[in-house]
Amino acid sequence: MEANRIYPDPSQVREELIQKYPAKVAKKRAKSIIVNDPEIIPEVQANVRTVPGIITQRGCSYAGCKGVVLGPTRDIVNIVHGPIGCSFYAWLTRRNQTRTESLMDANYIPYCFSTDMQEENVVFGGEKKLKIAIQEAYDLFHPKSIAIFSTCPVGLIGDDVHAASKEMREKFGDCNVFGFSCEGYRGVSQSAGHHIANNGVFKHMVGRNNTPSKGKFKLNLLGEYNIGGDAFEIERIFEKVGITLVSSFSGNSTVSQIENAHTADLNVILCHRSINYMGDMMETKYGIPWMKVNFVGAESTAKSLRKIAEYFGDEELKAKVEAVIAEETPKVKAVIEEILPRTKGKTAMLFVGGSRAHHYQDLFAELGMTTVAAGYEFAHRDDYEGRHVLPNIKIDADSKNIEELKVVPDPELYNPRKTEAELEALKEKGLEINGYDGMMKQMTKKSLVVDDLSHYESEKLIEIYKPDIFCAGIKEKYVVQKMGIPLKQLHSYDYGGPYTGFEGAVNFYKDIDRMVNNPVWKLIKAPWEKAGNGSGLAASYVTQ
Amino acid sequence: MLLRHTSKEVKEREGLTINPAKTCQPIGAMYAALGIHGCLPHSHGSQGCCSYHRSTLTRHYKEPVMAATSSFTEGASVFGGQANLLAAIETIFSVYDPDIIAVHSTCLSETIGDDLQQITRKANDDGKVPEGKHVIFASTPSFIGSHITGYANMVTGIATQFAVSTGVKKNQFNIIAGWMEPSDMREIKRLSKELGVRIVLFPDTSDVLDAPQTGKHEFYPKGGTTIAELRSAGDSISSLALGSISAEPAAIGLEKSCKVPFETLDIPIGLSATDRFIMALSQAAGVKVPDEITAERGRLVDVMADMEQYLYGKKVALFGDPDQLLPLTEFLLDLNMKPVHIVSGTPGQRFEKQMRQLLDARSPETNFRNGLQADMFLLHQWMKNDPVDLLIGNTYGKYMARDEDVPFIRFGFPILDRIGHSYFPNVGYSGGLRLVEKLLNAIMDRQDRDALEEKFELVM
Structure with missing residues (x-):
């Protein structure tokens, strides 16, 4: 695609986007609005503070920690320490599906737990109430784990959730209680909360159960949260090819799986932004390499499976992977061939998440649709430009406050799964271990990359480009649809999905076809509002 | 079972709230401010608050919900949020051009003691509020009351900061x-x-x-x-x-x-x-x-009389917000139904007294609780001990309804999984008619579903 063939010069678009801002704001925003060039990959300002007053898509650290990373594990009682709202809003709204083996198994996902902090707790401290709440949760449910999440006032009044957790953990003996300092004001977005969650899960969960896991090809699925059943589809494929899933961080997961994760031989990372810390830390401590994969898109799924087989280097596995791809592909092909004539040549914009705006471009490519502009809500430069920029990322005051765990090889459990030479050989074969190239390399020249898109910019972009579909979240959904453009939610999938794997690709093709070709978009104007109508009497029939 | 860990045995709790029948003040303030023309609600706190409130309101209405935030970071939380709010006011007026910015506080800004009156005055003094534009405010700490309190506080702010007495009464x-x-x-x-x-x-x-x-x-x-x-x-x-x-x-x-x-x-x-x-x-x-209003009333009473047999004695559990629960409970009693369990997370003696008064007079055996730990977990436990024919409440009730196999009517806030509430009223005689229709549909559908083949009725 040559964006400039159809659209105005993207650098002019950029000027237009920042025109209305006060000078200081415009200067800041300009650094986050970049005309892409996949050859040189220009720098994108990312993971910096949103200007107060700007209508942003972003949420808070608590949302990233409790909502995203810890929320999907079904047998932890997640107690939110704070006023009632924080726990209420994160209650079942992220669609993390989970499937217990029996009705006897623990599943706390449909529950909402809070200390419902009151004024007196803010004035005199809330630790006492927190400990009572932990005790009550223990007495009522006897869970394996209780996690405590700090909300804004907690950090400010100095409640020590870690000390309270430790005290209760030691008191119970059979229940792992741990806390997260994920106050909403930490960092600049959900991203800080991801990091805090990674640290806590690594410190308090991973490595607690050394029972060797069974299976020949054992891996962990990192950064997959089973929204709309995405993990179920990946699990189905893994089972078919004979890959053992030791644990998932954290869709459809349990405490004991995560505690046993360090016995796997590979970590595959889907959402790089939210979980890359875990990949790095497990590699350092246990010697498990990680590999970036993408199960969004049929071709990407096939490619990712081949990468995994290559990593394990087993001919039988490779053959099985090929057999499964061959078996699954015809169903996908049949659907896309039917749909493609109706979607080909259409355009999409994706402004969402920290990985999804990248991954879903693969599905749009399969639909013959072009991504004319994309950006993340809370990603960092490495998610845009690739991990090679990591050493050059300036650590600002907001990031400095997020703890970097000092991880060293475990004296007993460190066991490099591949030798240096083996890793080198895999690299030769094009297998990128512990690496990620980011979104921009894959996007076309002169497409637009915008980090932390504001409401104002989104309306401008839609006016200028008139895309056939816009992908974002619930807050943007009806704004964009009021403009007559369908919006696909890529957090909640508009309550559909799964969109991963082969079956997911088919679901997505059908959903996008349905959305961009829905007759409703042609029904917006009343007949009397259309030119040339409304005068004289004339009979009209539905069949006309 | 979705709520498989909810036991029948009720134990008093003091620290833990489970499945709350309320949420926090700021979302109420945001909702109220949206009811003023040309007004942009502004959340003075972390980004998450604004994001959560917008998301919840959007899911409830399937409509755009615009609001801005002071985007607190750790620095603002330590040094105070004045600079953030002043910057926000400037940015909002230049980019989004509202007539009014309605600022509400959050637990964060309240805990650090930001004074919205002082900061908004400073914004005016510093010339950050353009001629003819307004910044109003309401203090809405999340650790007091509920979303209803926040709504009340913002409506009070709206009333007192705009209304002017000219000394000449208007016929309105x-x-x-x-x-x-x-x-x-x-x-x-x-x-x-x-x-x-x-x-x-x-x-x-x-x-x-x-x-x-x-x-x-x-x-x-x-x-x-x-x-x-x-x-x-x-x-x-x-x-x-x-x-x-x-x-x-x-x-x-x-x-x-x-x-x-x-x-x-x-x-x-x-x-x-x-x-x-x-x-x-x-x-x-x-x-x-x-006469037209009298006729509207007559139509409602007519249906109440004609269909009374299906409603009589039906046991109802309900949860929600005070000002809606009171008249709804009264209506259920007028319909000869039995409200047996009532829960509201919104605290307050005034509401407690009003509800007690109503129940003492007409249904003294009803279980009723409001305030702390008056949550859906408790309601569910009550339902397990004394089962009901019908559950009325917001969307979260569907988990209890499914587990207990009880017909469910969505009523209150938030309703995240159905439409209708924003288009068809619950108030007035026509709203009453709609409620009766919903009650009858729920009860009669269940009767149809459960009827033995020989007892399956054509005419009801």
């Missing part, structure tokens, strides 16, 4: 809407018009959160109470506050600031509460109730 009446849907506000306006009474209704989210599809996004939709109307509220003859918890504080504020006398009524849900509303408004304005 204020109706202060308690927390209700845009459809309800539209119905209140229709009934007032039918009565021939000039009213100023505030807030008014009709034509804001039920906006038509036009192919264009109106950042400030057509609806909402205008500044001119709000100013004139100080000259109104009197105020009717619909709801003692969510609306009365604003009426009190208006009485203090502009000496407008007020009367507090229930939100007109159901027959009796609507009767009182029509009586109060017609008497205040000295107008005769037109």
Whole structure:
């Protein structure tokens, strides 16, 4: 695609986007609005503070920690320490599906737990109430784990959730209680909360159960949260090819799986932004390499499976992977061939998440649709430009406050799964271990990359480009649809999905076809509002 | 079982709330501010608050919900949020150009002690508020009360910061809407018009959160109470506050600031509460109730009489917000039904007393609790001990309804999985008719589903 063939010069678009801002704001925003060039990959300002007053898509650290990373594990009682709202809003709204083996198994996902902090707790401290709440949760449910999440006032009044957790953990003996300092004001977005969650899960969960896991090809699925059943589809494929899933961080997961994760031989990372810390830390401590994969898109799924087989280097596995791809592909092909004539040549914009705006471009490519502009809500430069920029990322005051765990090889459990030479050989074969190239390399020249898109910019972009579909979240959904453009939610999938794997690709093709070709978009104007109508009497029939 | 860990045995809790029947103040303030024309709600706190409130309101309305945030970081939390709010005000007026910014606080800004009155005054003094534009505020700490408290606080802020008493009374009446849907506000306006009474209704989210599809996004939709109307509220003859918890504080504020006398009524849900509303408004304005309203009432009573056999004695569990629960409970009693369990997370002795009074007179055996630990977990446990025929509440009730296999009617906030609430009212006689239809459908569908083949009825 040559964006400039159809659209105005993207650098002019950029000027237009920042025109209305006060000078200081415009200067800041300009650094986050970049005309892409996949050859040189220009720098994108990312993971910096949103200007107060700007209508942003972003949420808070608590949302990233409790909502995203810890929320999907079904047998932890997640107690939110704070006023009632924080726990209420994160209650079942992220669609993390989970499937217990029996009705006897623990599943706390449909529950909402809070200390419902009151004024007196803010004035005199809330630790006492927190400990009572932990005790009550223990007495009522006897869970394996209780996690405590700090909300804004907690950090400010100095409640020590870690000390309270430790005290209760030691008191119970059979229940792992741990806390997260994920106050909403930490960092600049959900991203800080991801990091805090990674640290806590690594410190308090991973490595607690050394029972060797069974299976020949054992891996962990990192950064997959089973929204709309995405993990179920990946699990189905893994089972078919004979890959053992030791644990998932954290869709459809349990405490004991995560505690046993360090016995796997590979970590595959889907959402790089939210979980890359875990990949790095497990590699350092246990010697498990990680590999970036993408199960969004049929071709990407096939490619990712081949990468995994290559990593394990087993001919039988490779053959099985090929057999499964061959078996699954015809169903996908049949659907896309039917749909493609109706979607080909259409355009999409994706402004969402920290990985999804990248991954879903693969599905749009399969639909013959072009991504004319994309950006993340809370990603960092490495998610845009690739991990090679990591050493050059300036650590600002907001990031400095997020703890970097000092991880060293475990004296007993460190066991490099591949030798240096083996890793080198895999690299030769094009297998990128512990690496990620980011979104921009894959996007076309002169497409637009915008980090932390504001409401104002989104309306401008839609006016200028008139895309056939816009992908974002619930807050943007009806704004964009009021403009007559369908919006696909890529957090909640508009309550559909799964969109991963082969079956997911088919679901997505059908959903996008349905959305961009829905007759409703042609029904917006009343007949009397259309030119040339409304005068004289004339009979009209539905069949006309 | 979705809620498989909920046991029958009720144990008193002091620290842990499970499945709350309330949420926090700021979302109520945001909702109220959306009912003012040309107003952009602003959340003075972390980004997450604003994001969560917008998301929840959007899911409930399937409509754009615009609001801005002070985007606190750790620095702001330590040094105070003044700089953030001043910067926000400047950015908002230049980029989004509202007539009004309605700032509400959060637990974060309240804990660090930001003074919204002082900061908004400074914004005015520093010339950050353009000529003819306004910044209003309400203190809405999340650790006090509930979303209903936040709504009441913002409505009070709106009333007291705009209304002016010129000394010349206007032939109009204020109706202060308690927390209700845009459809309800539209119905209140229709009934007032039918009565021939000039009213100023505030807030008014009709034509804001039920906006038509036009192919264009109106950042400030057509609806909402205008500044001119709000100013004139100080000259109104009197105020009717619909709801003692969510609306009365604003009426009190208006009485203090502009000496407008007020009367507090229930939100007109159901027959009796609507009767009182029509009586109060017609008497205040000295107008005769037109035949059309009497006929509307008659249609509701007709259905109540004709279908009474299906409703009689049916046991109902309900949860929700005070000003809606009171008239709804009364309506269920008027329908000869049995409200057996009632829970509301919103604390307050006033509500407790009102509900007790109603129940003592007509249903003394009802389980009722409000405030801390009055949550859906408790309600569910009560339902396990004394099963019901029907559950009424917001969308979260569907988990209990499914587990207990009880018919479920969505009522209250938030409703995340159905439409209708924003388009069809619950208030007035027509709202009552709609409620009766819903009750009957739920009960009769269940009868049809469960009937033995030989007992399956064609005519009911």
